[in-house]
Amino acid sequence: MSPISRGFRGRRRSDADPSRVPPGQYVTTDFPVLSAGPTPHTSLADWSFTVRGAVDDPRSWTWDELRALPQETVTVDIHCVTKWSKLDTVWTGVSVDTLLEGVETSAEYVTAYSDGGYTTNLPLEDVLDGKAWVALEYDGEPLDPEHGGPARLLVPHLYFWKSAKWVRGLELHTEDQPGFWEGYGYHNYGDPWKEQRYSGD
């Protein structure tokens, strides 16, 4: 149990439903930015999205092909490990179920990889069954580069570093391989409701 911080009252946010805010998080209406390096800019003409790794047939989509796939719009809460949460964010993109439809694989893990060299790892089941998207729009507008545009992975039930910005593909693995932040001491799974921020949490 934590000792009391003398004189600390805190600023309660009466407008946010506490049952939607994981432990240690606070609600913001801004959209803060966090990334480890410069924002990459890849022209849409050169852009593609690829599913590769432990699959019989790798598949790839150009920007136009990805745009032509069925698009879903979802309203979700997002939780960043740096403590902010943002409620009711609206995203449009392609469900990962659509991208992996019919893929034969024995893989149980997936690594999302991005322009700029960023990677993050997830259990395959965490991106299936309507739990993850490749998002192309935020709030009805094309996704801003500093927020991961043209496309970012969206896995809202895990801390937001798992929602890789500037995502270019999914690599399927039979064994789990730590991604970028996971290799720097952040939690391998990252469930905000269990406050799995750092390795060992």
Add this chain to the structure above:
Amino acid sequence: MERAALLGRLSWQQARVVELVDETARVRSIVLQPPEWPGHRAGQHVDVRLTAEDGYQAQRSYSIASAPEDAELVLTVERLDDGEVSRYLVDELRPGDELELRGPVGGYFVWEESLGGPLLLVAGGSGVVPLRAMLRHHRAVGSRAPARLLYSARTPAEVVYRDELMELAAAEEIDVHITLTRERPEGWSGYARRVDRTLLEEVAWRPDEHPLAYVCGPTGFVETVAGELVALGHDAARIRTERFGSAGG
């Protein structure tokens, strides 16, 4: 196995507040004695947790301002107008209080001597804090890596660590450039504009010198500086960024 698991976990601990140093009107350094400090690397941060009488808690992350070699652990915190934690830390905290923290956290925005140089440090406002830890580390280990700090502040009164930066700049290997974007003292001969491409061209290393760059500040500042460094031909893989959100805090 059990011991390894215990060591691997970042546990919360109660650090005693030894001293508070007002750096500027809005920025304060907090000198801490944690009961067990595993050591840190320059550029890492800690999580701080406050608890109200009714059990309400708030957590935030703050950069470590001290070098690994320093005797005490120091955080430097800027009071944000809307910041429920930073306001407490800057306005309410007293010597003798206990502050709950865990860390160190983060392993990428880190410089240690073995990474070499030349080193380019670019700070906007209180983004200078982790870069100051790097410069103190540089001095403590007697690094020969040439280092340049470009520090953008609005006014002379808002320059954090001014005297110490001038002292550090006396070393042959370290150059400090301050640019004042809003208000200058009389006779100011330094830079007097926002960091833009030409300023980076003047101050930063040439791309063929392959500097290792650390950029820290508000999001807009970091986006601009990192983007211009790439545009000037610097290797994106050697530019590490850390953003100080003005949200929450």
